[in-house]
Amino acid sequence: MTPEMPLLRLVAALLAAAFTSVAQLAQAQTPAAATARGPVPAADSLAVTAEELGARLRFISSDLFEGRLPGTRGEALTTAYLTAELAEFGVQPGADSGWLQPVDIVTHRANSASPNEARVSGRVTRTLEFGRDFRVASYTAADSVVAGGELVFVGYGIHAPPYRWDDFGAADLRGKVAVMLLGEPAIAGDSAAFNGRRASRYSWYNGKLAELERRGAVGVLLMQASGSLSRAPVTGARRLAAGADSATLRFTGSISDSVLASLLPRGRRLGDLVAAAGRRGFRAVPTGVRLDVRFRTEPVRVLSHNVIGVVPGTDPALRDQHVVLSAHWDAYGIGRPVEGDSIYNGALDDGSGVTLLLALARVFAANPQRRSITFLFTTAEEWGLLGARAFVCGGPVPAARMAANLNVDDGIELFGVKRNASPLGIEHSTLARSVERIAGSMGLAVTPDPYPEQGFFLRADNFPFALAGVPALYMALGTDAEGRPAGYIDAKVEEYLQRHYHRPSDEYDTVVVDLAGAVQFAEFVRDVTIDVANAAERPEWLAGSEFRRVAEGTGCGR
Numbered sequence: 001m002t003p004e005m006p007l008l009r010l011v012a013a014l015l016a017a018a019f020t021s022v023a024q025l026a027q028a029q030t031p032a033a034a035t036a037r038g039p040v041p042a043a044d045s046l047a048v049t050a051e052e053l054g055a056r057l058r059f060i061s062s063d064l065f066e067g068r069l070p071g072t073r074g075e076a077l078t079t080a081y082l083t084a085e086l087a088e089f090g091v092q093p094g095a096d097s098g099w100l101q102p103v104d105i106v107t108h109r110a111n112s113a114s115p116n117e118a119r120v121s122g123r124v125t126r127t128l129e130f131g132r133d134f135r136v137a138s139y140t141a142a143d144s145v146v147a148g149g150e151l152v153f154v155g156y157g158i159h160a161p162p163y164r165w166d167d168f169g170a171a172d173l174r175g176k177v178a179v180m181l182l183g184e185p186a187i188a189g190d191s192a193a194f195n196g197r198r199a200s201r202y203s204w205y206n207g208k209l210a211e212l213e214r215r216g217a218v219g220v221l222l223m224q225a226s227g228s229l230s231r232a233p234v235t236g237a238r239r240l241a242a243g244a245d246s247a248t249l250r251f252t253g254s255i256s257d258s259v260l261a262s263l264l265p266r267g268r269r270l271g272d273l274v275a276a277a278g279r280r281g282f283r284a285v286p287t288g289v290r291l292d293v294r295f296r297t298e299p300v301r302v303l304s305h306n307v308i309g310v311v312p313g314t315d316p317a318l319r320d321q322h323v324v325l326s327a328h329w330d331a332y333g334i335g336r337p338v339e340g341d342s343i344y345n346g347a348l349d350d351g352s353g354v355t356l357l358l359a360l361a362r363v364f365a366a367n368p369q370r371r372s373i374t375f376l377f378t379t380a381e382e383w384g385l386l387g388a389r390a391f392v393c394g395g396p397v398p399a400a401r402m403a404a405n406l407n408v409d410d411g412i413e414l415f416g417v418k419r420n421a422s423p424l425g426i427e428h429s430t431l432a433r434s435v436e437r438i439a440g441s442m443g444l445a446v447t448p449d450p451y452p453e454q455g456f457f458l459r460a461d462n463f464p465f466a467l468a469g470v471p472a473l474y475m476a477l478g479t480d481a482e483g484r485p486a487g488y489i490d491a492k493v494e495e496y497l498q499r500h501y502h503r504p505s506d507e508y509d510t511v512v513v514d515l516a517g518a519v520q521f522a523e524f525v526r527d528v529t530i531d532v533a534n535a536a537e538r539p540e541w542l543a544g545s546e547f548r549r550v551a552e553g554t555g556c557g558r
């Protein structure tokens with residue numbers, strides 16, 4: 001660091017307070033910086049360049065980082081690199097002690113010596129065949145699950161007072177095994193209930209499990225209603241924040257349609273039941289059949305880490321409030337080879353977000369704003385948003401002091417420059433005003449979520465923030481590409497999801513089309529951050545938002 005730096009920062013801070021437009025600020029800063037340092041600087045300190053984004057993305061998504069899997073050498077390399085960069089920029093450590101927040105995780109390995117057993121008894125009695133009839137995974141940290149209870153079909157398993165919906169009624173789920181549809185009801189002709197086409201918070205898989213656990217269920221079996229668009233995982237190795245030992249819910253899994261149909265009371269047809277679950281007035285249906293499961297796993301404890309840095313705010317009245325910028329550093333490590341390549345590099349997902357966040361850490365370390373800006377590089381996003389949840393529910397900044405969360409996990413910016421912006425979640429909070437202002441100043445149209453039924457807002461690190469009452473956005477530009485035919489971005493997204501998503505081929509040379517798009521996106525996130533960090537008013541949920549109605553303080557309980 002040169003001795004001129006503190007002076008430059010002071011100049012930048014004074015200018016930031018005096019000018020609202022970033023363009024003005026960038027112009028005004030060049031002569032001021034020039035007098036402070038003598039020669040005219042090569043670039044103003046707010047600029048983000050394609051060179052730095054490209055170089056960092058190439059590096060962090062290279063095979064050297066071994067796919068950045070939590071708890072491995074890839075994690076050690078990644079966190080060391082991130083902290084070295086943040087320190088060099090002049091960002092301050094933001095965890096309770098240093099840069100790293102520990103995140104304690106339990107994963108389960110299948111125990112091949114011990115078969116998974118399941119048996120139904122009562123009106124129907126027989127043994128089920130694992131893999132064909134059912135699948136189960138442990139929902140605890142223990143190595144053995146022996147549990148059972150009466151099967152109760154709970155429909156979508158949703159209790160949503162804002163939409164006057166209650167699948168449970170007086171049903172008692174204590175000691176029972178719930179059979180639950182994925183997703184949420186789509187009520188014909190009703191565009192208000194559950195947000196219509198756009199997935200509502202009630203479709204969130206983990207929220208539904210938490211509701212069933214509150215009601216005392218010992219197991220949950222999932223099934224997919226035909227036509228439901230939910231993509232929540234049906235089964236597979238569970239990875240849980242440690243502390244799940246105390247869970248009353250012992251297992252989750254899935255059951256085949258044909259087996260379930262054969263277990264229903266006389267006169268009940270599965271198709272009718274599923275249809276009824278999507279209509280108002282549905283109530284849980286006990287089957288009178290009991291399911292017992294028994295299986296062993298090998299729990300593996302993984303100690304992973306969030307990397308946290310902070311640029312303290314300049315305004316004594318506002319610096320207690322943090323704008324949290326987040327991106328997840330984890331990817332899928334080294335795994336099954338695909339076409340001879342076994343390293344799951346995670347270049348687009350989410351190496352692109354990590355490099356964007358690093359660039360903005362450099363920018364804001366040199367240009368502090370009125371509110372504090374926290375840079376959160378989360379772990380275990382791919383394992384169920386575990387790092388973000390640990391930060392929100394037990395991190396160094398209480399949720400009440402988080403002014404907003406802007407999460408960066410999109411990646412579509414690597415396909416080129418856009419003519420529109422579509423951050424997800426703008427319908428929920430006054431953050432929409434910052435988005436409108438900045439998009440307007442950049443000549444971008446603000447357009448709605450192009451894939452509303454996918455519920456991407458519910459599947460990324462912004463979501464634990466929203467659940468805890470912090471206004472949050474999934475930052476994204478739109479799908480209208482400059483200089484490309486209509487449909488170009490949709491086709492690129494489809495190609496990425498089909499061929500490269502969560503695969504070894506998510507690497508730099510495959511996914512980067514044009515870094516000018518990455519620069520544009522970085523400028524968009526930077527300027528929205530500046531707007532939010534300096535506004536007189538703190539962001540708020542809008543009166544009609546489903547998060548405002550249920551949020552404050554509810555997002556962290558088990």
Ligand SMILES: [Zn+2]
Pocket residue numbers: 328349350381409
């Ligand atoms: Zn991601």
